[in-house]
Amino acid sequence: MTGKDHPRGDVVCDGVSHRFDSRNGAVEALGQIDVTLEGGQTTALVGPSGCGKSTLLRLIAGLDSPTTGTVHIGDESPRDLRRRGALAMAFQDASLLPWRTLRSNVALALGLSRRSPDPAAVDAMIARVGLSGFEARRPAELSGGMRQRAAIARCLVGRPELLLLDEPFGAVDELTRRRLNHDLPALWRERGTTALLVTHSITEAVLLADRILVMSPRPARIVADFAVKLPRREDPGTEDTDAVRTLRAEVSAALLESADQRVAAQ
Numbered sequence: 001m002t003g004k005d006h007p008r009g010d011v012v013c014d015g016v017s018h019r020f021d022s023r024n025g026a027v028e029a030l031g032q033i034d035v036t037l038e039g040g041q042t043t044a045l046v047g048p049s050g051c052g053k054s055t056l057l058r059l060i061a062g063l064d065s066p067t068t069g070t071v072h073i074g075d076e077s078p079r080d081l082r083r084r085g086a087l088a089m090a091f092q093d094a095s096l097l098p099w100r101t102l103r104s105n106v107a108l109a110l111g112l113s114r115r116s117p118d119p120a121a122v123d124a125m126i127a128r129v130g131l132s133g134f135e136a137r138r139p140a141e142l143s144g145g146m147r148q149r150a151a152i153a154r155c156l157v158g159r160p161e162l163l164l165l166d167e168p169f170g171a172v173d174e175l176t177r178r179r180l181n182h183d184l185p186a187l188w189r190e191r192g193t194t195a196l197l198v199t200h201s202i203t204e205a206v207l208l209a210d211r212i213l214v215m216s217p218r219p220a221r222i223v224a225d226f227a228v229k230l231p232r233r234e235d236p237g238t239e240d241t242d243a244v245r246t247l248r249a250e251v252s253a254a255l256l257e258s259a260d261q262r263v264a265a266q
């Protein structure tokens, strides 16, 4: 099968597995992953710590190559997408350039996508993640949560077609996180961005995603697949509804079941 069989924008993982060969021996990180993420949808990836979620994200970003199988986005490879500035990612460590100001770090995304940086768009995105007033600060002068928000602003300002977020709000305080959870996905949905995010928060997965994939312990496989259909998702009151509580319980049960299988196998 090739990516040409799929409409533009779908992310297709076909028989993807990954093994790390290190001095301490081989680590089978991913079992076999066969999944298609529909273009324009937001998918959340949840699973036990160390199961291979970040590894899958890195393969989809084209930062590593799968040991077996292929990844396509529409009819392009991840590297093709990156080359034309259509793929943006924010990982846990935020990876801002320490010698650049916040504004310059965010503007860098536009430089990379070969669009001329529009200062108004850069400042508007900084405001959207709640960092107005910090434009001239350098990363060392920002808190961990602020750096994460800066990294997300840098991702979104370039209007990527594919957005990969690894624990994007991990270091962000609860109140800001709630606001961003409502505000930022609305923005990337409006634009038709395909998004894949790794999160340890089941609530976040339920509130942000159109689909939740539950992974097994290493070597990771996808063991459950939930469609999220919430009315009025953008309403902050959604979190306290029966629909959210029910889905949260179902995803938790799938995660527990997957973790129990590992314990039983030991």
Ligand SMILES: Nc1ncnc2c1ncn2[C@@H]1O[C@H](COP(=O)(O)OP(=O)(O)OP(=O)(O)O)[C@@H](O)[C@H]1O
Pocket (backbone or CB within 6 Å): 020, 021, 022, 027, 029, 047, 048, 049, 050, 051, 052, 053, 054, 055, 056, 218
């Ligand atoms: N470069 C590497 N070399 C060897 N092993 C690695 C490497 N990177 C990751 N691993 C191993 O692969 C497995 C999967 O790691 P990965 O970071 O993908 O897990 P994760 O599900 O994202 O974890 P967490 O939820 O804790 O962030 C882990 O056992 C990890 O130790």
